[in-house]
Amino acid sequence: MKTIIFTAALVSGLAGLVQAEETAAISFEDLDVNNNEALSVAETGNLPEISAQWSTLDMDGDGQLSKDEFAGYTTPAPAAGNQ
Numbered sequence: 001m002k003t004i005i006f007t008a009a010l011v012s013g014l015a016g017l018v019q020a021e022e023t024a025a026i027s028f029e030d031l032d033v034n035n036n037e038a039l040s041v042a043e044t045g046n047l048p049e050i051s052a053q054w055s056t057l058d059m060d061g062d063g064q065l066s067k068d069e070f071a072g073y074t075t076p077a078p079a080a081g082n083q
């Protein structure tokens with residue numbers, strides 16, 4: 001019985017670790033392919049989470065995300081945590 005509980009805790013812990021790594025893997029520098037200190041729609045095109053938040057993130061409305069604007073990007077909360 002103890003083994004089953006331990007295994008469940010381990011799997012749960014690993015799932016959390018993978019989630020954290022995925023979030024940390026997204027950096028401004030990784031996305032800024034042309035190194036112009038701004039992210040275009042095309043550069044964030046493979047991240048639907050950012051596209052969905054674009055109008056909120058692009059505060060000055062210039063169609064690019066500056067480093068400061070990108071800092072406002074927040075990973076959507078897991079569905080289980082939503083109210």
Ligand SMILES: [Ca+2]
Nearest residue numbers: 032036038039
């Ligand atoms: Ca760029």
Ligand SMILES: [Ca+2]
Nearest residue numbers: 058060062064
């Ligand atoms: Ca902008």
